[in-house]
Amino acid sequence: MAGIHFQPEDSDVSHQSRAVAVSAADLVSDDDRSITGDSWSIKSDYGSAVDDDQRPVGAASDYSSDKDETDAEAVSSMLGFQSYWDSAYTGELTNFREHGHTGEVWFGVDVMEVVASWTKALCIDISQGRIPNRDDDVKAVANELGDKLLSCWSVLDIGTGNGLLLQELAKQGFSDLTGTDYSEQAVSLAQSLSNRDGFPNIKFLVDDVLDTKLEQEFQLVMDKGTLDAIGLHPDGPVKRMLYWDSVSSLVAPGGILVITSCNNTKDELVQEVENFNQRKIAASLELVAAKNDESCSDHVFQYISHVRTYPTFTFGGSVGSRVATVAFRQK
Numbered sequence: 001m002a003g004i005h006f007q008p009e010d011s012d013v014s015h016q017s018r019a020v021a022v023s024a025a026d027l028v029s030d031d032d033r034s035i036t037g038d039s040w041s042i043k044s045d046y047g048s049a050v051d052d053d054q055r056p057v058g059a060a061s062d063y064s065s066d067k068d069e070t071d072a073e074a075v076s077s078m079l080g081f082q083s084y085w086d087s088a089y090t091g092e093l094t095n096f097r098e099h100g101h102t103g104e105v106w107f108g109v110d111v112m113e114v115v116a117s118w119t120k121a122l123c124i125d126i127s128q129g130r131i132p133n134r135d136d137d138v139k140a141v142a143n144e145l146g147d148k149l150l151s152c153w154s155v156l157d158i159g160t161g162n163g164l165l166l167q168e169l170a171k172q173g174f175s176d177l178t179g180t181d182y183s184e185q186a187v188s189l190a191q192s193l194s195n196r197d198g199f200p201n202i203k204f205l206v207d208d209v210l211d212t213k214l215e216q217e218f219q220l221v222m223d224k225g226t227l228d229a230i231g232l233h234p235d236g237p238v239k240r241m242l243y244w245d246s247v248s249s250l251v252a253p254g255g256i257l258v259i260t261s262c263n264n265t266k267d268e269l270v271q272e273v274e275n276f277n278q279r280k281i282a283a284s285l286e287l288v289a290a291k292n293d294e295s296c297s298d299h300v301f302q303y304i305s306h307v308r309t310y311p312t313f314t315f316g317g318s319v320g321s322r323v324a325t326v327a328f329r330q331k
């Protein structure tokens, strides 16, 4: 799978992450690039994001040579290491301090705004007892009551980076906002930006989601690009399993997890959650057998909805979108 990287908001920002991204972009073929340049400013040097069942079969080998793919994979796997992010955010922090630059907006500003407004509508629906289902999209219309309801939601953004998604959620009316990242430099940047931009109440903490020290549970947990980054580590499959265990301890019962990914389709994320649920239920059943305790199906995730409004593209007769945003509810 080729890596995906998203163009930064500030085009004159220069730091190591850009250098890596550029070299990754240089490694993909012209064909690969030709399907990726669009108004969403997404470049496909960090993974493909064709929606649902509609990923073109054999598409990767159609776009790029085997060597291109191997090299791009080697480069993109750097995004699975903390050293990569520490270095990237050190550069971003310097750019912020010297030039006031905001830095990368992963997946682009449009996606960030869609994620925030869609999540707001979802939370209002749920607060008012309307749980969307497979066929029924979120419906909420913004009104004063809706805004009041949002103040009851405690929100955690894992792998928050520069924290801009939390700023966007604050603009939408959420007020209890916490961001974590394992990179100290990211947390420092996020705190500086939120102070500058008038959101001093957003809390930021250094925390590794795979070994979280947080004891609080949150009604809403957001992930934009963090599972993608974790999955790019050479031990990605194992780390992804740790991720689900950890995140299930961070989402309160009845709470929501909203994941935005460019490396997985909605159906792939649903399948990964289903695999996690099966593991969890099997472990609970063993506990039931050992302790004769019937409460065995706690803390599994249930798919509730996904963003349906991202622009789509057609490739090889199949239609897909580049980003997936999916919501799961913890039972």
Ligand SMILES: C[S@@+](CC[C@H](N)C(=O)[O-])C[C@H]1O[C@@H](n2cnc3c(N)ncnc32)[C@H](O)[C@@H]1O
Pocket (backbone or CB within 6 Å): 085, 104, 105, 106, 158, 159, 160, 161, 162, 163, 164, 165, 180, 181, 182, 183, 186, 207, 208, 209, 210, 223, 224, 225, 226, 229, 230
């Ligand atoms: C693709 S960036 C996305 C940043 C941010 N969510 C955004 O949308 O702008 C991935 C982020 O995940 C963070 N990250 C990766 N692995 C992590 C882990 N195990 N624990 C906490 N943060 C992690 C990185 O430091 C980086 O900030």
